[in-house]
Amino acid sequence: MVGRFTAPIVAAALCLLALMLGLLEWSGHEVDRIARNRDHAIVSLVLAQSMERVAHAQESSTVWDEAVREARKRPLDERWLDLNLGVWFEDYAGIDEVYLLDPKGAPIYAMRAGKRARPESYIAVEDATRPLLSGLRRAPTIRKRTEADVAMLSPGQADIAIVRGRPAIISIKPIVTDSGTLRQKPGAEALHVAVVYLDNQFFGGVAEQYGLAGAHFALAPPADNGQRSVALHDRASRVVGYLVWQPFAPGSQVIAALAPALAIVLLLITVVLFMLASRLARRTHDLEESRLHAQHRAMHDDLTGLGNRAMFEQRLDEALARSRRHRTLLALLYIDLDRFKQVNDTLGHPAGDALIRQVARRLVAEVRGYDIVARLGGDEFAILIGEPEGRASIEGICARIVAELERPFDLAGSQAFIGASIGVAVSPVDGLDRTELTRKADIALYKAKTDGRSRYVFFTQDMDHDVRSREETYRELRLALADCDRQLELHYQPIWSLEDRRMVGVEALLRWQHPEQGLVAPGAFIRSAEESGLITVLGEWVLRRAVQDARAWPGLRVAVNVSPIQLRSRKFVEIVREVLGHGGVTAERLELELTETALMAASGEVARSLADLRGLGVHCALDDFGTGYSSLSHIRDIAVDRIKIDRSFVNAVDTVPGAALVEAIVGLARANGLRLTAEGVETPEQLEFLERVGCHEVQGYLFSRPVPASAIARLLTKRAGEGDRSSAAL
Structure with missing residues (x-):
């Protein structure tokens, strides 16, 4: 009887033991399967996100009006390309090689391993990029959303290929306009090719971040059954190679560790099951956390924790929909930090990152909890103000932000001073869709920066007109430069x-004989020339024509206005040397004028160019003195030969304060060994005063308006004939 009772118990125990062992075995295999599926999913996600990351990194510079212009420029400004389309990408996004192709697909620029390379090195990737180029030209459409739900700004093609014997991601993006104002024939854009090698560093990062132990690349699948692999296919479904890793098999490990104990002690089965359940729960929790973390990173800025551009555009679309539905106001603020580059250059990029984080905290503190603050990239931020009470409320927020960002920032024991320019667009007044509202906010931001920075500007319709007018001026100026001798004159x-x-000299003043508008003064088009990069070509033409005309006036000094953009060019000094040599005019007869404001804001390159020019014997003058913020000591450090007193001060010499100020300027300049020229002299009384205080030279309507070159020869002849009477007239 005991045996009959014992047998069922023993049989039940054995069955229970077998059931538990079977359940344990099944659980272990299930955990291994989940881990394998997770590994496969991560591998697919990593490859897809890597290609999308490269494409997004390219868009930071390829969707940009300035990049379009620079890619069209001939000769290329290779230094600009290094800083914006080439070498910069190696530091910014870890891109190993960059190639710039012209619209015909020929290489015109190359970067490898962080250094500029010969464009011919493109031959190594040409075979791999050829089908991508064909695909891009055949279907140049923008894929609105990526698999990570991140907006794409421009079309593109990407693939995996073997380059120089190594696996690599190749991504091609067209260089397109960000404002939509530049004309580009579809399929005729310059192309930006990025190459990122999938080397040991890449796979090591994958292994560390996603738990793929021993991840590496192999040309063939592994013979070791203990390893897992995924075939890497190119766009043509050809196998490029295999990603191999050592799988994580937690279930098998649990069985190996616990089976002997379970076979001996049946009572521990419950504990083991509990442990397995706990492990499974933790693993599932970890996988969910990993997914949520990846989703968060896709929509947030890593440096500040704010929403990124993708999240901001999504929130803006949602806010606009609510605004249309409820007929409420919505304010969009575009914020650009002033003088941020100086902080980076002076204190380094870690300080720049710390500054960005502090700026983010201050911006969040100045708005309501439900308003949206995002970092769009670099030193650009955006804020959505939902349902403001009115314009006054928006102005109050903008004023607080400007004031808050003007306060000093503590960075590693140093204080940094920056500012902020803000462009504001308000829906529904300025637009009801995202594209229109952001465009107008960007226009207002541009206006704020050009008006002096550290301010906020609301969009107005005349700004839109100004943008189109500048573009029209730019196009017409390009046509004028193609026909300089007919449309341009000095x-x-x-x-x-x-x-x-x-008469000891003349100042060359540019005039544009517009086919429709007639004679156009420089103030109407010089700014457009500087913004578009045409000032270099325009300035060189002025310099050559002025030197050519000066040959007919022996002994006269000719003054030519130059832009800081020209002086920043490494070739400018050589151009001046060549023009003087070809024109047969001595360097002492040429004087280059730079405005005070431009000189004070100029870089060290400008100061070096001025020093080199003075080394040639060319004189340098500071134009419109008194309208900027310089000091005579600063001017002496930059080393100019002459200052020109602005006409606004000359017009004020009939007042006691104005006369005292001009007299002080003359005295300080003479004490520092600087020559003086007074501009805008129009009355005998002004002339008498300037002569009495010791000014060296004068120019103005009292003597002559600006005249064509032919009139200068007549003036010289007339003065020579008048002899002593000219002295009496003066």
């Missing part, structure tokens, strides 16, 4: 010496 205003009563 007028000259004589400069007179007060010491010996004779």
